[in-house]
Amino acid sequence: xxxxxxxxxxxxxxxxxxxxxxxxxxxxxxxxxxxxxxxxxxxxxxxxxxxxxxxxxxxxxxxxxxxxxxxxxxxxxxxxxxxxxxxxxxxxxxxxxxxxxxxxxxxxxxxxxxxxxxxxxxxxxxxxxxxxxxxxxxxxxxxxxxxxxxxxxxxxxxxxxxxxxxxxxxxxxxxxxxxxx
Ligand code: S3P
Numbered sequence: 001x002x003x004x005x006x007x008x009x010x011x012x013x014x015x016x017x018x019x020x021x022x023x024x025x026x027x028x029x030x031x032x033x034x035x036x037x038x039x040x041x042x043x044x045x046x047x048x049x050x051x052x053x054x055x056x057x058x059x060x061x062x063x064x065x066x067x068x069x070x071x072x073x074x075x076x077x078x079x080x081x082x083x084x085x086x087x088x089x090x091x092x093x094x095x096x097x098x099x100x101x102x103x104x105x106x107x108x109x110x111x112x113x114x115x116x117x118x119x120x121x122x123x124x125x126x127x128x129x130x131x132x133x134x135x136x137x138x139x140x141x142x143x144x145x146x147x148x149x150x151x152x153x154x155x156x157x158x159x160x161x162x163x164x165x166x167x168x169x170x171x172x173x174x175x176x177x178x179x180x181x
Contacts, residue, residue: 013107013108013177013181014083014084014106014107015039015079015082015083015084015085015086015087015106015107016030016033016037016039016085016086016087016107016108016110016173016177017087017089017103017106017107017108017109017110018030018033018086018087018088018089018110018112019089019091019093019094019103019109019110019111019112019152019155020091020111020112020113020114020152021091021114021119021145021148021152022091022119022122022123022126022129022131022132023114023118023119023120023121023122023123023132024091024112024113024114024119024161025112025114025122025161025166025169026088026089026112027043027088028166029088029112029161029166029169029170029173030043030086030087030088031086032166032167032170033086033170033173033174034085034086036170036174037086037174039084039085039086040084040085040086041085041086041088042079042085042086042087042088043087043088044072044075044076044079044087044088044089044090044093045088045090047075047078047079048068048071048072048075048090051071051075052071055128056068056128056129056130057127057128057130057133059071060130061130065130065131069092069095069096072090072092072093072099073096073098073099073102076089076093076099076102076103077102079106080102080105080106082106085106087106089103091131091148092131092148094148094151094152094154095148095151100154104156108156108157108177108180109154109155109156109157110155110156110157110158110159110173110176110177111152111153111155111157111158111159112159112161112169113152113158113159113160113161114160114161114162115162116142116145118161118162119145120138120141123141131144156180157173157176157177157180159172159173159176
């Protein structure tokens with residue numbers, strides 16, 4: 001039997017867009033999906049940082065969140081016509097309807113879902129995420145997750161990642177995408 005990723009070719013799926021809250025594992029899973037699918041991996045936040053020449057905390061501090069969201073939409077838009085990409089988005093990409101239009105044009109949108117304890121363990125102590133930094137209380141971050149939950153669930157495919165290995169998550173994503181081909 002061929003590997004699952006080989007059943008669904010890049011030309012069938014164009015791109016894969018990963019969404020999910022901070023700490024959901026979008027970059028880690030994205031790297032592995034790209035490797036197994038012989039696709040190119042793009043981290044949207046990294047692209048924004050490269051284009052801006054500034055870190056995300058600096059962009060938030062100097063320009064504010066709304067302007068960061070503009071950069072995010074512009075950067076996503078710059079990828080919209082590309083093919084063969086696995087794109088890891090930032091956790092707030094789901095906030096703008098325009099981003100959904102762009103993401104859906106690109107390919108299947110996959111929500112990597114994780115329970116709060118899993119997310120908390122992954123983002124605790126992190127200083128690179130202004131919306132989950134040390135100045136934010138746990139209640140504030142959980143409230144943000146709750147507000148976003150129904151938006152994430154608009155994805156084409158939801159994969160639960162709690163208590164799964166990276167290989168299991170990657171396999172489940174491929175399986176879900178293949179079922180949609
Ligand atoms: C954000 C998530 C971050 C980054 C920015 C805002 C959010 O990306 O885009 O700090 O609003 O959830 P990750 O989800 O990769 O941490």
